[in-house]
Amino acid sequence: MEWINAIVQGVLLGGLYALFAAGLSLIFGVMRLVNIAHGDFIVLAAFLALTTTSALGVSPLLALLIVVPVMALLGYVLQRGILNQTLGDDILPPLLVTFGLSVIIQNGLLEIYSADPQKMNAGAIETASLALPGDLNIGVLPLLMFLVAVAVIAALQWVFYRSALGRAFRAVSDKQDIAQLMGLNKAHVFGLAMALSLAVVGIAGVFLGIRTSFDPSIGPGRLIFGFEAVIIGGLGNLWGTLIGGIILGVSQNIGAQINPGWQLLAGHIAFLIVLAVKPRGLFPRID
Amino acid sequence: MPDALLATNALTAHYGDFQALFDVGISVQPGEVVAIIGANGAGKTTLMRSITGLLTNQPGMVTFNGAQIGALRADQVAKTGIAMVPEGRQLFQSLSVEENLVIGGQMGRKGAWDLDKVYALFPVLKERRLVQATALSGGQQQMVAIGRALMSNPELILFDEISLGLAPIIIKSIYDALPGIIGEGMSAVIVEQDIAKALSVAGRVYCMQEGRISLEGRSNELTREQISAAYFGV
Numbered sequence: 001m002e003w004i005n006a007i008v009q010g011v012l013l014g015g016l017y018a019l020f021a022a023g024l025s026l027i028f029g030v031m032r033l034v035n036i037a038h039g040d041f042i043v044l045a046a047f048l049a050l051t052t053t054s055a056l057g058v059s060p061l062l063a064l065l066i067v068v069p070v071m072a073l074l075g076y077v078l079q080r081g082i083l084n085q086t087l088g089d090d091i092l093p094p095l096l097v098t099f100g101l102s103v104i105i106q107n108g109l110l111e112i113y114s115a116d117p118q119k120m121n122a123g124a125i126e127t128a129s130l131a132l133p134g135d136l137n138i139g140v141l142p143l144l145m146f147l148v149a150v151a152v153i154a155a156l157q158w159v160f161y162r163s164a165l166g167r168a169f170r171a172v173s174d175k176q177d178i179a180q181l182m183g184l185n186k187a188h189v190f191g192l193a194m195a196l197s198l199a200v201v202g203i204a205g206v207f208l209g210i211r212t213s214f215d216p217s218i219g220p221g222r223l224i225f226g227f228e229a230v231i232i233g234g235l236g237n238l239w240g241t242l243i244g245g246i247i248l249g250v251s252q253n254i255g256a257q258i259n260p261g262w263q264l265l266a267g268h269i270a271f272l273i274v275l276a277v278k279p280r281g282l283f284p285r286i287d
Numbered sequence: 288m289p290d291a292l293l294a295t296n297a298l299t300a301h302y303g304d305f306q307a308l309f310d311v312g313i314s315v316q317p318g319e320v321v322a323i324i325g326a327n328g329a330g331k332t333t334l335m336r337s338i339t340g341l342l343t344n345q346p347g348m349v350t351f352n353g354a355q356i357g358a359l360r361a362d363q364v365a366k367t368g369i370a371m372v373p374e375g376r377q378l379f380q381s382l383s384v385e386e387n388l389v390i391g392g393q394m395g396r397k398g399a400w401d402l403d404k405v406y407a408l409f410p411v412l413k414e415r416r417l418v419q420a421t422a423l424s425g426g427q428q429q430m431v432a433i434g435r436a437l438m439s440n441p442e443l444i445l446f447d448e449i450s451l452g453l454a455p456i457i458i459k460s461i462y463d464a465l466p467g468i469i470g471e472g473m474s475a476v477i478v479e480q481d482i483a484k485a486l487s488v489a490g491r492v493y494c495m496q497e498g499r500i501s502l503e504g505r506s507n508e509l510t511r512e513q514i515s516a517a518y519f520g521v
Contacts, residue, residue: 185362
């Protein structure tokens with residue numbers, strides 16, 4: 001029963017990892033940009049939520065209403081102001097610049113909030129749980145987060161494949177010059193993609209901050225989880241990313257069940273096995 | 288020619304240190320079909336890229352409807368009413384046939400062309416509208432590329448090497464369709480290596496050689512010898 005419990009909790013944790021990964025996957029798909037600062041933006045969003053909750057005295061879940069739009073705006077400004085200038089045939093400049101951003105965000109947060117671990121309190125919902133048959137308990141909050149993650153993936157999938165914005169994303173991703181001929185300003189389209197990516201990061205950051213304690217240094221670790229979920233699922237496949245996140249979460253929890261020290265190791269091993277057996281991920285986009 | 292729809296004025300263009308265009312001056316009157324012919328590397332595609340804004344220039348080097356558009360970005364130029372059918376079709380491979388057409392029309396310029404009219408012109412595209420665009424045959428892809436340009440209801444449409452890489456019978460059917468496309472008050476510039484095809488649809492011809500206009504004249508007044516001399520520089 002402990003094992004089944006570990007697996008169920010791992011699945012729920014996987015939803016959070018999928019949220020870490022979705023924004024990363026989105027901007028890589030649209031503009032071939034690997035955002036090294038992605039994990040630090042997640043932590044930034046968590047601190048932003050912390051400040052919002054303490055300043056306004058609202059629940060962290062309500063803080064989403066502020067954090068998500070602020071992160072989206074930050075994404076647009078960042079893309080138009082800095083990252084668009086780094087994009088080109090050479091993939092190195094965006095890597096270096098986002099690495100620099102990562103350092104800046106970590107140290108900025110350290111300066112403002114200190115290195116002390118923080119945690120947000122979502123109130124009674126944190127301890128509420130559903131009793132399932134067979135002695136299994138599912139926390140309401142982890143379940144809620146998982147359902148939100150699934151909804152976010154479904155929404156991104158819809159935007160990408162059914163909306164005019166997604167059509168623009170795909171067109172610019174395919175052929176930047178020709179997309180310009182269709183009246184699409186690629187600088188603006190890239191800005192919108194980064195805004196969407198950081199909006200998802202906003203949700204991920206708030207959930208992270210409710211679920212576990214966080215401090216300014218944990219961003220790169222979240223980036224790795226995001227990367228692993230994307231690669232396991234297959235590049236360019238959002239539902240695959242969700243599966244990737246779940247596989248990572250389940251592996252970590254099974255590892256922790258065997259020995260608490262093996263939690264992270266088990267996740268990395270699962271990732272390496274997938275990479276060795278299917279280098280393009282489990283569900284690579286077909287084209 | 289004061290009332291030209293499109294004019295380039297002493298247009299020059301560079302790729303790094305290499306100068307690709309020298310003092311190119313062409314004009315297109317409203318409703319006119321103009322052909323630009325020339326060998327590979329003569330600067331035809333560079334000229335198209337300069338007009339559409341994929342290469343930006345001094346503002347006054349390109350004028351359209353009396354406005355200086357030489358320094359505008361391609362997306363801004365497109366909104367003024369210039370569309371291009373690019374060399375090699377260049378369809379969006381992640382988009383279906385219908386999405387490729389819709390994205391051409393999303394600027395919201397008013398006019399006669401919409402999805403129904405494009406499908407009426409090329410019925411085969413309607414049958415295959417949900418297929419990935421690059422899964423079509425070359426000729427069908429060219430139809431999508433033409434339809435995509437028409438969807439923006441342009442005043443001026445540029446055709447860059449539309450017969451390149453297509454079977455002769457497909458080329459013939461596309462050229463047969465052209466008068467019906469252009470006949471609606473639209474002006475057109477046709478870039479072509481096939482001189483006979485170009486002369487058959489265009490009222491006026493410019494011949495380019497090594498980045499310069501080497502000959503200009505009415506299609507029915509130019510002799511084969513004149514064209515050969517301007518084309519090959521012999």
